[in-house]
Amino acid sequence: MIKTLLFDFGDVFLTLDKFATQTHLKRFGITEFNKEMLIKNEAYEMGLLPTKDFIAYYTEKFPQLSELDFIHAWNSILVDFPTHKLEFIKNLAADNQFELILLSNTNELHIQWVEENIAVFSEFKACFDAFYLSHEIELRKPDEAIYKFILNNHLRKPEEILFVDDTKANTEAAAKLGFKTWHLKTGEQDVVDLFNVNWHLI
Known part of the structure; x- marks a missing residue:
């Protein structure tokens, strides 16, 4: 029962919209999440990485990506x-x-x-x-x-x-x-x- x-x-x-984040990131030359990025994403999803460090990882790895651009892209999956x-x-x-x-x-x-x-x-x-x-x-x-x-x-x-x-x-x-x-x-x-x-x- x-x-x-x-x-x-x-x-x-x-x-x-599960494809929205990657669609947005492509505008900044980020075509896919590689293995290292997926590991960071999972760590963030498990609360093992503070938000500020998570954002910094992406903005430092991709200098063309501002903090606001990344947050917008990351949240674009939510409708x-x-x-x-x-x-x-x-x-x-x-x-x-x-x-x-x-x-x-x-x-x-x-x-x-x-x-x-x-x-x-x-x-x-x-x-x-x-x-x-x-x-x-x-x-x-x-x-x-x-x-x-x-x-x-x-x-x-x-x-x-x-x-x-x-x-x-x-x-x-x-x-x-x-x-x-x-x-x-x-x-x-x-x-x-x-x-x-x-x-x-x-």
Whole structure:
């Protein structure tokens, strides 16, 4: 029996344009994230690198890139928050049938943008029993440790949790531990259809 609904944030609730950052950076001659850059990005996502150091890494590596240019490019992935998704999670919270947890790979710059530009964010966050951001807990998906963190913190068995994420690697990692999962296909599926798609699990 499912007792907990565990949700991703980006492209499950918050609309993303996942190619926007690299599109913006190409204007400054940065055509791709190389291995070193990806390592820095992941470290930042896990809260292991302060924001000022993260920005400095890019602006020093690419002198043509100003701090403001980089922040704009970095945050351009973030688009908006559809109101029908807010109503969905508010109704779930009001029903009080499931424990609701959010688990997101994100970073300080992105969350600052969300807090400043998504008017419903506080209302959205208040719907959850727990709200875990990778840079705050220093863990990230799809590492096994982050799923064990959820299990230990909430005293759940894996089969009592339904995990919804738009990244297949994340749901596959959770499924290996016994979580029930829904790999939500962005552009084809909507989180508000959760019970239609997963009726047999709920």
